[in-house]
Amino acid sequence: MEKFMLKAHELQAQGFTQKQIAEQLGKTDRTIRTWLKQMPRKRKTPVRKSLLDEYKPFVEALVRENPEINGANIFKKLKKMGFKGQSSIVREFITKIRKEEAQKATIRFETEPARQAQVDWIEFGRQYVNGRIQKLYAFVMVMGFSRMPFVSFTTSMNSATLLNCHIKAVRFFGGIPEEILYDNMKTAWVYDGEHWQTNHQLARFAYHYGFIPKRCKIHRPETKGKVERFNKYFENSFFVDYDNRNLNLPQLNEDALAWIKTIAENKLSQFNQSRNERFNLEKQYLKKIPSSDFDVRDSIPLIVNRESCITYRTNKYSVPPVFIGKTITGKPFLDVEKLELFDADGVSIRIIYCAPAGSRKSFISVEDQEAILKAWEKGLKRDAFKRQSKKSLKFSNPDYVAIRNPVFYEQFLAGGL
Known part of the structure; x- marks a missing residue:
């Protein structure tokens, strides 16, 4: 029937x-x-079992958490778990989940080219870096339209490091977006009890480079989801091969940039375009980088002692004796072990190469040594003159004969000799 x-x-x-x-x-x-x-009954289609069936919940959870996760890494994990199938059925299932996520992503906040970049930190815990155990971080900036990323590994997240990474990022991109989005990191925002205010140093930096700092709104479409999704992708696809290894920071950064060049050619599932294709459009609208860089270095007050030396990270370095008893300013470079010294008027005195912290060594330059000896001689003569003046002694020493001249006397007391 x-x-x-x-x-x-x-x-x-x-x-x-x-x-x-x-x-x-x-x-x-x-x-x-x-x-x-009456509606005719639908014929039952026999359901074929797949070797992937029992692993689908695991794969789906990984892909929905991070749609850009590396499919090859998922396949490796499945093989370790006992999966006997081919990589093709894994790729097909991942593609299906990614398309579903891409459809959901239509409600995500999208930006026009060069409108916004998003910034975040990734923390990798304590790693063996540059010969010793220390905390490792990665600064990440992602362009909102193209999803083009920049990554720089560091061993600090302080303000100077954050801003220095910004400079590296805009050089990498070749320009500056209209605005940059941050979370509530202290180096970006300060809460005064009623309002969030831009960190003073970041505000000055943003003014110099001509962008607007923006604070992301939690549980809103305008969140920094683009950079957060990239962070998960970066950890699972790049750093997983470096975790708990003996790391060299400069080499690690070179490897990261080389990896970025590789993934920039891959198609983004939600756009069917690569990062490079989208960035070629976006970079045309970026603002030009200023001709001079903003000085992001920290300012450290340093007192010049009686030996005409300053102490920095347990090591002593000589300066011209004219600064004895005065406070000068030191600005450490971020990528090299050097320290630039400035006088009270902000004029650069010199740049010194720094010894490793904790060495407890002294470094006296030849020119400073000669000037310091002369200053000591003058100081001894001045002290001797004052003592003799107090005792009303006659100046029988031939070295002090000229002191009888009043003009010479005034210069002597003023320290001009």
Whole structure:
């Protein structure tokens, strides 16, 4: 009967009347009317089992958490778990989940080219870096339109490091976006009890480079989801091969940039374009980088002792004796072990190469040594003169004969000799 019912529906769809269908099928009009009022049952399609079935919840959880996760890494994990199938069925399932996520992403906050970049830190815990155990971080900036990323590994997240990484990022991109989005990191925002205010140093930096600092709004479409998704992708696809290894920071950064060049050619599932294709459009609208860099270095007050030396990270370095007893300013470079010294007027005195912290060594330059000896001699003569003046002694020493001259006397007391 079901066969006749299906045929009746087919004939009706072709335009036959109820009477004509009854004649063709040899049934009464009443029977045909009853059949046409009923929906035919759908044929059951046999469900084929897949080798991936028992692993699908695991794969789906990984992809939904991070749609850009590396499929090859997922396949490796499945093989370790006992999966016997081919990589092709894994790729097909990942693609299906990514398309579903891409459809959901239509509600995500999208930006036009060069409108916004998003910044974040990744923390990798304590790692063996540059010969010793220390905390490792990665600064990440992602362009909102193209998803083009920049990564720089560091061993600090302080303000100077943050801003220095910004300079590296805008050089990498070749320009500056209209605004940069941050979370509530202290080096970006300060809460005064009522309002969030831009960190003073970041505000000055942003003014110099001509962008607007923006604070992301939690649980809103304008969050920094683009950089956060990239962070997960970066950890799972790049750093997983470096974790708990003996790391060299400069080499690690070179490897990261080389990896970025590789992934920039891959198609983004939600756009069917690569990062490079989208960035080639975006970079045309970026602002020009200023001709001079903003000085992001920290300012450290340093007192010049009686030996005409300053102490920095347990090591002593000589300066011209004219600064004895005064406070000068030191600004450490971020990428090299050097320290620039400035006088009270902000004029650069010199740049010194720094010994490793904790060495407890002294470094006296030849020119400073000669000047310091002369200053000591003058100081000894000055002290001797003062002592003799107090005792009202006669100046029998030939070295002090000239002191009888009043003009010479004033210069002597003023320290001009």
